[in-house]
Amino acid sequence: MTVNAPGRRLDSFDVLEFLARYGTLIALGLLIVFNIVFTRNFATLQTLNVNLTQVCTIVIVATGMTLVIATGGIDLSVGSIMAISGALAPLIFLSPVFGDNIALGVAIAMVAAISAATLCGLFNGWLVAQFRIQPIVATLVLFIAGRGIAQAMTNSNLQVFRVPEFQWIGLGRPFGLPVQVLLMVTLVVVTAWLLRRSRFGRSVLATGGNERAAELAGIAVKRTKLAVYAISGFCAGIAGLVVIAINSASDANLVGLGMELDAIAAVAVGGTLLVGGRATIMGTLTGALTIQLVRYTLLANGVPDAAAMIVKAAIIAVAVWLQQQRRV
């Protein structure tokens, strides 16, 4: 439908549209400029590394989350799945079975932990696709049970380790770049490409945009849902490993705690439609970086963490509000 709105209205609409599309990117740019001017030692490689390392796991998880949200779903269980993956891996590579062949142990541990995480995701997808359970409820199951499982596996013990072969995933620096940053970039690029160019990406967006229409056009809606939750589990699995590698320890109570909210916030601020049908991985990346940088900026300038959280919430509120303006 064409709207013959008078010029002024049209202009103000365009401003909102522009802000909704590029607002996050502009905010990110402003933050960087602000920090270069006001924050001491900001423009250093070390600061960059600190920020990237901290934001990595959020971006990795948020990438999977973006796909889930693109189908009109949500995944609350990612934090708990990280805990499962983080609990399982040390159990395997610390086991005496591998003796001096630690490389084999680490390889098996990684594959097993990520597979377990993917299976958890598949379980979420199964609940959502097969039984039509609301995603927020379906993933609440593993949100609660997942951390319990992780604690049961480790008897709630802290697992401490010093295994450089494993910790490479969190501490390694090929070409001077942290491994997890490379991982993050790879995941982001691959997923962005999937969403934009692949048949799977189309299915995801069609499912989220209009499930009934997608079904009638022959799209495999159920399989698509299974896949996005599995991918979300997969991403959470990787993130779990990165976290414990950095910490040299795995605590089932803490790994991935609150991650679901950070990831959802990144997706929302990035401009992905929370009701599904429109998604941007690059937006999610920008969103996560912005939230991270806001926090860093406030902390680096002496604002306490509690206040930083409130600012974070305000940013999310503004971002979602901007999105709604665009929807009209």
Added chain:
Amino acid sequence: MVGGPALARGTSMADGLLLSMRGIDKRFAGIPALTDASLEVEPGEVHALIGQNGAGKSTMIKVLTGYHRRDDGDVAFDGKPFEVSSPQQAQAGGISTIYQEINLVPLRSVTENICLGRETRRMGLLDWRAMHAEAERLLGRFRVKVDVRRPLMDFSTATQQMVAIARAIGFSARLVIMDEPTSSLDEQEVAVLFNVIRQLRADGVSVIFVSHKLDELYEVCDRVTIMRDGRTVRTARMTEISKLELVSQMLGRDVAKTEGQTTSFSRPAQASDGEVVLEGRSLAAGQSVHDVSFRLRRGEIASFAGLLGAGRTETARLIFGADHPRAGGLSLDGKGFTPAHPRDAIAAGFGFVSEDRKLEGIVPEMSVAENMTLALLPRISRNGVVDEKRQREVVNHFIKELGIKCSGPGQRIRELSGGNQQKVLLARWLAMDPKLLILDEPTRGIDVGAKGEIQRLIRSLADSGLTVLMISSELEEVAEGADRVFVLREGRTVAEFAGDEISEDRILAAMAQGHITHEDPTR
């Protein structure tokens, strides 16, 4: 009638009417939904309100119950002007509505549902004993005996409906509006409901009864108001109007009038005798398909005609594998065909443009190109990657061929007009080079120009060998466009016409009466 303030306001007192709505106008965003509509209900009568989709029945009811504010017109209830701004106020004023989806609280007891909002109190506490007695008394009037202490959800839909009615009566309703109350009831339950309605009438309560089932109207209603395109076209006693008249007034077709061509369809004089592509035998499913049979032939436009709720769309969904029959079967090219999912139907070469473009057709956030190639995806992707070049070729071809007006393949489909959206959806299936195309209300909500284009397109597709199944509520579209017409009535195929046998009169007669004989004086 003696003068006084009531005189100044209309003449409803003098007519002895319970409800009088006159000259009602209502526009939504400038588009008229009601134009000079009227509705008059006498005390103690069951009044049928009928009309096609979009005729304005629901708007009329919503204006009456204060859900919508009318733009113009007068409403008088019980001789006094009736001004309410919410259904709650209407209820307090004596007008209760019972909706299709019953608006009760399933987890609470029958008593609570009946007495909610007008609880009996004694010394500040709820007097449960009095309330249970009241609930039993109200239900007893309809000879319904249930344990009123049990939660409502323990009972059948029919009983829940009784509870809704008892609740309405409890609010001392003088007028009860029932919106398609029988749509989810079986025959026996319908009989019970009708007894309740007759009981209400005997007690002096009036009922407005909205339904599409003609037989029911004649069974229980005293008078009928027929609406079309937002206007009231006729009010009559049920004994004075035949089914055929009723249906033709509802659809706006004058049976006696000689027809001129009003659509862009042209039909070859001779019905083709192409081989049967798809056959349906005694299909049954859900509450609305009971016994539907048909044969669709190659190169033919076949059509399902029927009133709302006749089971047309439901049958189409069975063919397309979106729903599954509980009895009967399909055969495709002489072999059994049981699609489990739309994918199976698509693989067999079917396409389905559904009735509701917004709900089941377009993916609003996606582009014209993405919408058009949604079904085609498996064929234009290699190893899971969409071949953008092939997509561009296909999309450009159809944009040109069908004259789709858009700024380009990348434009969001929700920004297009209804007619252009419909063309994109047609292209979605034409790109598949289908064998059978099912079109459910292909020209609904589309401007006249695009309508003609789409009708001509459908004809030329059939002429080139495609089998088309067209469902339309517009009688002239069916009568002028189809080579073969199957008339559905309350879930059953009641007639089949081909070629020159097809006429609006015959279709109307079959829709109204369920058999083919012309004007039956005994009805």
